[in-house]
Amino acid sequence: MKQDRVRTDVLDIAFEEHGPSHGPPVILLHGFPYDVRAYDEVAPALAKDGCRVLVPWLRGYGPTRFLTASTLRSGEQAALGHDLLQFMDKLGIKRAALVGYDWGGRAACIAAALKPERVRCLLSSGGYNIFNTAAFANPASAEQEHRFWYQYYFHTERGRAGLTKNRRDICRLLWKLWSPEWQFDEATYEKSAASFDNPDFVDVVIQSYRHRYGYAVGDPALMGIEAELAKQPKISVPTINLHGGHDGVGPAPEQDNQAKNFTGPYSRRLLPRIGHNVPQEAPAETVTALRDLLRETTR
Numbered sequence: 001m002k003q004d005r006v007r008t009d010v011l012d013i014a015f016e017e018h019g020p021s022h023g024p025p026v027i028l029l030h031g032f033p034y035d036v037r038a039y040d041e042v043a044p045a046l047a048k049d050g051c052r053v054l055v056p057w058l059r060g061y062g063p064t065r066f067l068t069a070s071t072l073r074s075g076e077q078a079a080l081g082h083d084l085l086q087f088m089d090k091l092g093i094k095r096a097a098l099v100g101y102d103w104g105g106r107a108a109c110i111a112a113a114l115k116p117e118r119v120r121c122l123l124s125s126g127g128y129n130i131f132n133t134a135a136f137a138n139p140a141s142a143e144q145e146h147r148f149w150y151q152y153y154f155h156t157e158r159g160r161a162g163l164t165k166n167r168r169d170i171c172r173l174l175w176k177l178w179s180p181e182w183q184f185d186e187a188t189y190e191k192s193a194a195s196f197d198n199p200d201f202v203d204v205v206i207q208s209y210r211h212r213y214g215y216a217v218g219d220p221a222l223m224g225i226e227a228e229l230a231k232q233p234k235i236s237v238p239t240i241n242l243h244g245g246h247d248g249v250g251p252a253p254e255q256d257n258q259a260k261n262f263t264g265p266y267s268r269r270l271l272p273r274i275g276h277n278v279p280q281e282a283p284a285e286t287v288t289a290l291r292d293l294l295r296e297t298t299r
Contacts, residue, residue: 001043005063008086010071014063015056015087019047024120025093026290028055029084031102032205033171034277035061035195037188041283042099046290054091058103059083060204062195073200075103075208076218077131078225081110088118097297099290101125101278103208113233114225120237121293123286125278126250127241127258127268132232136213147249150174154209163205167196178248179275236264238297240289244274244281265296 001018016036026046028039036055043053057064060075084107088096097120100108106129112119113130139145150170153159163170172189175182195201210216218226239262243252256268269289271282279286 012065018043018053023052025096026051029100029104035192037192038280045287060200072219073203074219075204076211078222080107099123105129122239128261151209181273238265241268245272
């Protein structure tokens with residue numbers, strides 16, 4: 001494994017690379033509030049299969065940095081998708097298998113929906129992860145609304161101050177609430193929590209959660225992408241939805257309601273006792289699912 005960096009239009013993206021440089025590319029994308037350590041047991045297994053495995057830190061995390069102070073510290077969905085495609089462009093990757101959950105799953109779904117020719121296959125925890133921001137005007141059920149407490153907290157200046165001062169406590173609590181069966185230790189948490197010390201972490205997170213509810217402006221450079229995402233584009237690439245059965249923020253429904261968003265081969269695999277952080281809680285199942293997709297897409 002080696003760590004490297006690549007410059008896009010607005011970012012200096014840090015990433016880890018495993019496996020042979022000539023292998024079929026696989027990009028592993030972490031979510032909030034996690035980092036590349038979520039794939040510590042996934043990446044080496046795929047590298048042994050001969051894959052070129054790339055694991056970037058998202059904007060606002062770890063050693064990834066913005067190039068200029070003038071760029072809006074946006075965490076909106078269009079920014080995440082744009083960053084992924086730029087990352088591929090700058091590394092000369094024409095087509096890759098994508099794996100992601102939470103924010104990383106959103107980036108992967110956006111790339112698959114808008115640029116299907118760039119995506120060999122998709123492993124997305126939770127399935128279709130592209131927002132219809134207009135739908136956020138409609139309240140959800142009380143059961144679901146209470147799971148969004150942290151989002152409403154971040155909508156306030158108290159929430160910004162709280163995340164600035166208590167980011168480790170807040171993110172640790174989210175780990176526990178979202179993965180109630182996962183008995184992680186403090187050393188495991190701290191390996192990822194170090195990424196939250198990024199100087200842009202708070203601004204990116206706050207903008208992300210405010211933007212989706214219409215409480216913060218988006219990046220003008222990304223308005224075209226946001227307009228495309230508002231149409232809720234279908235995903236045509238072969239996809240497996242690897243959904244934690246005990247996901248504390250997005251519980252898996254008994255009936256899969258995601259299939260309608262996919263026009264290509266699609267299936268859902270439920271993982272009992274697994275929470276939100278699927279690749280770190282269930283690395284073997286993650287590797288198996290991706291191997292199945294890679295095998296299927298070689299035919």
